[in-house]
Amino acid sequence: MHKIIYSFAFILFSFFAQAQYWQRTNASIAAVGNDTRLLTATTGDTIYALARSTSHRNIISTSLDQGQTWSAGAPIFDTLIDGIVATVSQLAGINGRLYARVNLGTSSYVNLYYYSDDLGANWTIDTAGLPASFNPAYKLGFRLKAMNNGYMAAISEFDGAYFKQAGQNAWVFRNTFSTTSQKNIQDITYAGNTWYALNNFVANEADRITKSTDFGQSWTSTNTSGLPTGFAPYNLVSNHQSKFYLSGSISGADANVILYSNDGCATWGATNTASLASYNLASVYLHDLYAVDDYVFATFFPTSGDTVSRILISSDPVPNFSLCSVDGLPTYPSNQFALAPPILSYFHIGPKLFIAYADDLYTSSPGFVGGNPGIGTKENSSLEKLSFYPNPAKDRLKIEASQQGRFQIFSLDGSLMQEMELNSGHHEIPLNLPQGLYLIHYNNELSKLIITD
Secondary structure, three states: OOOOOOOOOOOOOOOOOOOOOOEEOOHHHHHHOOOOOOEEEEEOOEEEEEEOOOOOOOEEEEEOOOOOOOOOOEEOOOOOEOOEOOEEEEEEEEOOEEEEEEEOOOOOOOEEEEEEOOOOOOOEEOOOOOOEOOOOOOEOOOEEEEOOOOEEEEEEOOOEEEEEEOOOOOOEEEOOOOOOOOOOEEEEEEEOOEEEEEEOOOOOHHHOEEEEOOOOOOOEEOOOEOOOOOEOEEEEEEOOOOOEEEEEOOOOEOOOOEEEEOOOOOEOEEOOHHHHOOOOOOOOOOEEEEEEOOEEEEEEOOOOOOOOOEEEEEOOOOOOOEEOOOOOOOOOOOOOOOOOOOOOOOEEEOOEEEEEOOOOEEEEOOOOOOOOOOOOOOOOOEOOOEEEEOOOEOOEEEEEEOOOEEEEEEEOOOOEEEEEEEOOEEEEEEOOOOOEEEEEEEOOEEEEEEEOO
16 A cells, blocks of 8 residues: 555635625635636535646545535655656545545646545555556556446546446556447446447447447447537536436537437437537637536537636536526636636535635535435445444444454544444444544545534
8 A cells, every 4th residue: 555644634725605606715715825827526416626826746634524514735646766757637536435646747648547545645546457658657648437336437538437346455447449349438427237348440330329238248239329420529428317417518519519318328419508608719629517306517619708607507407508607706817717727626515516726626516416426435434344323423422343453533623532352243432522523544545523512
């Protein structure tokens, strides 16, 4: 295990609800003390925000309460390899773990992949099975995505798809094409127990969108119809229930159109997005596609005169997009983001939608109910190896442990408040703690404990 340890001290930064459509969370202020772009990820109620400063390449701040309060920023991966400045290029919350793709600065092909079970305090390398680049220790550049049933995917437009289920030791390559063997996957998603892959550079259109009903072991064509001639899909997303959405690259026809399907990607219909933006740059395309319940969100690159990103929203069963309110988001000089606009990286926790804008993480409640995104960590009173009650508690805690381990209670400033070794079975322990929020740590699992008077 490769460990990078930093102080677990928490300094709480609060944000207060305002009347605007979007509310700022102040994650960037907690991390580095000023406005900055962020990489974000979430596991359950926990949000991770990563920023850069003049002295550190990767500074992480954590919120255990959906962005209401944040820990002080702490550097990670500062001493990964002597003489190399490591840069975290992706964060992802998968199977209750925080994953990081770490680029070693010399090439986009030189990466390492790590996960953390304890809010980024310790990191374990997870590269077994992934293809190497120039050096056997370094891996090619993959995008990590959460799937269902404990699976995760590492996908690359040129190097294919690799899959791994929680508990497995190594990644395994699977060909997502149905008629040939290629390594050109553009995106991947799932609905129920069926996976869907969007493939690129296809010689046979039957391979454009394929599906798997055996967790990636084999893939068949969806025999799509309704895609415009010359359409070059860029994103494939789902609400993980029954609805699918495609956006297009500028390299193909109808680049400013979002298509939708409600029959497992077999047939596609157009939406009204073409009327909501125009394109002035050759590299412009629609990106940041995100779906939850009947809601779907997307971001257009800013067009001439824009001072804030164009966010599209639809909440209808048959998508009908309109421009989302940007009230509460900062405005910038016209065309400031023409070539490098913010990648909003939408995610949701329950009814809250989050976006990583140009200066901070923002949240809103557009109206969807939202559920468990399906990839959260267990941050309640029932962990995989231990359950405890009541929560909130006063002066005693009842514990049921499924295996032997070390039980620890930390305050939010990182102080160890109580500690003991537990055998499997039932336990009842006294508590002598002031009122407040605490962290329970047991065999690399974390949960929250509330103490009341």
